[in-house]
Amino acid sequence: MNQPIIEIRDLKRCFGKKVVLDGVSLTIPTGGVFGLLGGNGAGKTTVLRHTLGLLAAQSGSVRVFGLDPVADPVRTLGRIGYLSENRELPEWMRIHQLISYSQAFYPNWDPDYAESLRNMFELDPKAYVRALSRGQRARAGLLVALAHRPDLLVLDEPSSGLDPVVRRDILGAIIRTIADEGRTVLFSSHLLDEVERVADRIAILHHGRIQLCVPMDQILSSHRRVRIRLSSAVSRFPTEGIWIHCEGSGHDWSVVAEGEMHDIQTEVSRLQAEILTVEPMNLDDIFVARTAGKPLTAEVRS
Amino acid sequence: MNPSPWNVTRILLADMFRRNWVILIFGFVLAISPPALILGALKAKGALNVDDPAMIVIHVTFTQIMGMCFGVGVLQVAGWPSRLFLLPLSNRAIMLFQMVPATVLVIGQTILSGWILNALFGLNWPTLGNALAFGMVFATFQSFLTLFQKSVLMLPTLGSTLVLEALWVKSRHGPIFSLPTHYWTMVTPVECGLIGTVMAFCYALGMYGITRARCGKEIQTGLIVYLSRAFSNRIGRKAKVFRNGIEAQSWFEWYQKGVVFPIIVAIIVPATAVRWLFTDSRFHDLLETLQVEGWMMSAAAMIGGMILGNMRTSDSSFAMSPFLGTKPLATTSWSRLLLATAFRSLAWGILIWLTVYLLVLGGSELTGENLPKKPFVWWHFPGQILAAWTAMTFGLCLSLSGKLVYPKILGAIYFGWLITALFVRGLAPAWFTDYFTVSTLSGCGIALFILTLWVWGLALRRRMVANSQAIMACLVVASLTAIAGWQLAHEAIPSEGSRIHLFLLVSGLLSLVVFPFAAAPLALASNRAR
Numbered sequence: 001m002n003q004p005i006i007e008i009r010d011l012k013r014c015f016g017k018k019v020v021l022d023g024v025s026l027t028i029p030t031g032g033v034f035g036l037l038g039g040n041g042a043g044k045t046t047v048l049r050h051t052l053g054l055l056a057a058q059s060g061s062v063r064v065f066g067l068d069p070v071a072d073p074v075r076t077l078g079r080i081g082y083l084s085e086n087r088e089l090p091e092w093m094r095i096h097q098l099i100s101y102s103q104a105f106y107p108n109w110d111p112d113y114a115e116s117l118r119n120m121f122e123l124d125p126k127a128y129v130r131a132l133s134r135g136q137r138a139r140a141g142l143l144v145a146l147a148h149r150p151d152l153l154v155l156d157e158p159s160s161g162l163d164p165v166v167r168r169d170i171l172g173a174i175i176r177t178i179a180d181e182g183r184t185v186l187f188s189s190h191l192l193d194e195v196e197r198v199a200d201r202i203a204i205l206h207h208g209r210i211q212l213c214v215p216m217d218q219i220l221s222s223h224r225r226v227r228i229r230l231s232s233a234v235s236r237f238p239t240e241g242i243w244i245h246c247e248g249s250g251h252d253w254s255v256v257a258e259g260e261m262h263d264i265q266t267e268v269s270r271l272q273a274e275i276l277t278v279e280p281m282n283l284d285d286i287f288v289a290r291t292a293g294k295p296l297t298a299e300v301r302s
Numbered sequence: 303m304n305p306s307p308w309n310v311t312r313i314l315l316a317d318m319f320r321r322n323w324v325i326l327i328f329g330f331v332l333a334i335s336p337p338a339l340i341l342g343a344l345k346a347k348g349a350l351n352v353d354d355p356a357m358i359v360i361h362v363t364f365t366q367i368m369g370m371c372f373g374v375g376v377l378q379v380a381g382w383p384s385r386l387f388l389l390p391l392s393n394r395a396i397m398l399f400q401m402v403p404a405t406v407l408v409i410g411q412t413i414l415s416g417w418i419l420n421a422l423f424g425l426n427w428p429t430l431g432n433a434l435a436f437g438m439v440f441a442t443f444q445s446f447l448t449l450f451q452k453s454v455l456m457l458p459t460l461g462s463t464l465v466l467e468a469l470w471v472k473s474r475h476g477p478i479f480s481l482p483t484h485y486w487t488m489v490t491p492v493e494c495g496l497i498g499t500v501m502a503f504c505y506a507l508g509m510y511g512i513t514r515a516r517c518g519k520e521i522q523t524g525l526i527v528y529l530s531r532a533f534s535n536r537i538g539r540k541a542k543v544f545r546n547g548i549e550a551q552s553w554f555e556w557y558q559k560g561v562v563f564p565i566i567v568a569i570i571v572p573a574t575a576v577r578w579l580f581t582d583s584r585f586h587d588l589l590e591t592l593q594v595e596g597w598m599m600s601a602a603a604m605i606g607g608m609i610l611g612n613m614r615t616s617d618s619s620f621a622m623s624p625f626l627g628t629k630p631l632a633t634t635s636w637s638r639l640l641l642a643t644a645f646r647s648l649a650w651g652i653l654i655w656l657t658v659y660l661l662v663l664g665g666s667e668l669t670g671e672n673l674p675k676k677p678f679v680w681w682h683f684p685g686q687i688l689a690a691w692t693a694m695t696f697g698l699c700l701s702l703s704g705k706l707v708y709p710k711i712l713g714a715i716y717f718g719w720l721i722t723a724l725f726v727r728g729l730a731p732a733w734f735t736d737y738f739t740v741s742t743l744s745g746c747g748i749a750l751f752i753l754t755l756w757v758w759g760l761a762l763r764r765r766m767v768a769n770s771q772a773i774m775a776c777l778v779v780a781s782l783t784a785i786a787g788w789q790l791a792h793e794a795i796p797s798e799g800s801r802i803h804l805f806l807l808v809s810g811l812l813s814l815v816v817f818p819f820a821a822a823p824l825a826l827a828s829n830r831a832r
Contacts, residue, residue, distance in 0.1 A: 049624070054628070056831040073631070084623075088624060
């Protein structure tokens, strides 16, 4: 494995009495695209803000490029490009002012690349930020985040406000290009088809805990939806083993299993049941199975 | 729920008062406290003569100050009418909801404050005329806000209307081009009718504004907007090239927030001169007013500092926005940059004030008018600059911390002290009043001194300031304290005890001159990584 670009150890964070992060540990390797998934209020933005040094760890530690982003903001933030969730930009600036202002902070700023991005995003240099639509603000924010060719690009809900064309073609292409250049993209999203398309590795955050942190191909190959028929009717499906989610009643159950096919067959035999169908799952279904309702297994899988 | 407009209005009103009663009470106490304290001090020294003609000027001035302080709170509580546009309310109901309770509150506050001051100090000030007039002014303000919103037309139209109304109110206290000569004791039916007519006109104007705004028809400002855009396009056409992040951030801080204080001064000082034209028009009085304004500049500086320290890009929650928080700038460099911007802002404000002061001084020389009997005391000018610097940087550090709890704590301390002081002054025996004054002033000075020491200690421990800077700060405070001590020793103060508590208070205040050099990096760091 590559040298990790971000290392989070046992991070805890409370806002008042609300526990938002409850012992999060996460290692993100250098290079590639890392997707952070979770429902509303799962703690995605809080994790990202810790990596940017915008929140100080109440307990645990955060290291980015091997440095503490709170103690050393110049050396960490100088190598990070960030697009915030709510697209906060100074309303009074014009686009060309925003570009020249941002350029001053980054020695590696590439003016040609910035200009090509501005053309690609169709941003009028004389336009005021306050006059931009939400989607245009997202593009302006993306331009500023990308033009200094950061080693780490942190995108908080990057698709929010972008139209499908920009989202699919431009954003997807940019993310892949950065990853192909050996740099790292960390992004949070709940648009799972998009994550499935671009991410190399994902982590699912649920109720302030990491539920899963695996490579994308592994998560897709290890989860299956299995329809099984039990020999005797039960009112509650057995929760042990490889099963992570179930629906049904009596004899017929539709369950989500995590494991190899022979593990599933072994478990089904142990239950004295028969397999009716086995279907592959997409990320959307896996996410819902892992986060919706009460999970069958309480333990953290990572 | 019965969804009739009246029922909705009733529920909204109840909700408004339930959520904002603290602001209203705080605004009321804040509005009445300066007059109460000043009149209390005059009464304690036996200098309060209710038959003195100068009391008429004091009455008119205090009524305006109280009305404006409370009016700001009421505007905050009333909010923008646009929040009601999606509710099932008619335009008429929205305007009524917006205008009537707020106007009634302002009228009620003026009458109640007048009664309280009359009862406390036996003033016999009339209340009804000024209360109705202030209601009219407030209704005008609200209707123009509703009609023009953020249009550039608002300033000239509202300004000229308010000037006309102010002149009319002034005419109720004597000739327009002189100092007030008598109280407005009797409100005639004609005056009531005129005020009622203006209020009705304001209501109609506000209704028209709501009708337009509700369907997105902005007021067209034609030539003014064209000129403003042309000017703005001209100055913003070329991109500025910055050498580094510090330079870029300096530009950002100055253009977004630093210019606010000089603009406030540039509006207030000429406005004073215009107002002076409608009183006795003697340079003597204008000079005295400008000297007082030199001290009052501290209040504007504190507001300017709080705006400068607000690190939000769009609103005023004070918490640093991610856009700024992710800039690769060292916290200590950034805080120094902010202090430099505060200094620049202050320098421009003082330059504007000083220019007007010197012009007036020159005018008085040219006209051969005698200067004030009490010439400008030598330490007033540096004192005013230090006071403005202290107020601005204290405000800067408060908002830079990103925590609203600090202004709230300070507000609560002030509130508690004020209530206690009024209570003590009104009810306690003389010896206790003296003891209270000496102990609170001394305590305040000592507390400020300790606060500065603590902040410097913390900043040194976190290596946000160097030892050499701490030594320099000590030298500055010691020098300023020595000068203040020397000056106090030579001032005509009745007893030794008075000198000691004044010395302690002044020393504490002077220690705040160096307070921001340690507090600003601490506040910024806590706001940046919360």
